[in-house]
Amino acid sequence: MRVLLVSSGGGHLAQLLPLSPWWGKQERQWVTVRQSEVEGALSGESVVWAHFPTTRNIPNAVRNLFLSWPTIRRFRPDILISAGAGISVPFFITAKLLGISTVYIECLDRITMPTLSGRICYPLADVFCIQWEEQRKFYPEAINIGPLL
Template sequence: MKIALVGSSGGHLAQLFLIKQIWEKHERFWVTFDKADSRSLLKDEIKYWCYFPTNRNAKNLLKNTWLAWRILKKEKPDLIVSTGAASAIPFFYIGKLLKIKTIYIEVFDRIDSPTLTGKLVYPVSDHFIIQWEEQRKFYPKGKFLGGIL
């Protein structure tokens, strides 16, 4: 199985790294921001740098959509896994078009309100993981697996 791990640098990337037991035995590649933490954490991994800032930035959303198309057509992953943030959106929608399975893990630190990325990818996610039972009010079909922190 080949896995695409897509997430912003910082906490989103750290959460993806915390589920290492899930992806470490599989062929994989990463999509994240070119920042010091991601360069260090992923130094020996196959990685693609996406455009940032992504929050409410239409220009970078378009650039990342084109990037998602090119990467997913080239790499042909079986699965896309993401913890957000906005960089996940084009990968999930292009992934859906290409019939690639997706797993989204809603962030640990949002209990009382949904994230914008979570709301946008929820309709196209094959599996939507919540880390708090309280998040079910925003994502009724979410699968509660507890916290990964």
């Protein structure tokens, strides 16, 4: 299976790393932002560097939308998985246009308020995961996978 993992740095990336027993067995590529801690965490991985900052930055969202098309077409993933944040939106849009399955994992630390990326990606996601039952009021069709960290 070919997996495209799309994530901002910091806590968003940290929530995908515990899934390594699964994604470590797959052919994979990452799309994330170039930061020293990200480079260290993904050393040895195939990474496409996205435009940063991604949160509420319209010019970079457009740049990342234009980055998403050739990245997805070249890698041809079976599934795209993201834990947010803003970088997920352009990649989810392109994945949906190309008929690629998508999985979104809402942030661990947003229990009482949904994230902007989560609200945008919820209708685009084939599977939408939450980590707390309290998040269900914003995402009624979500699957509770429990805390990843």
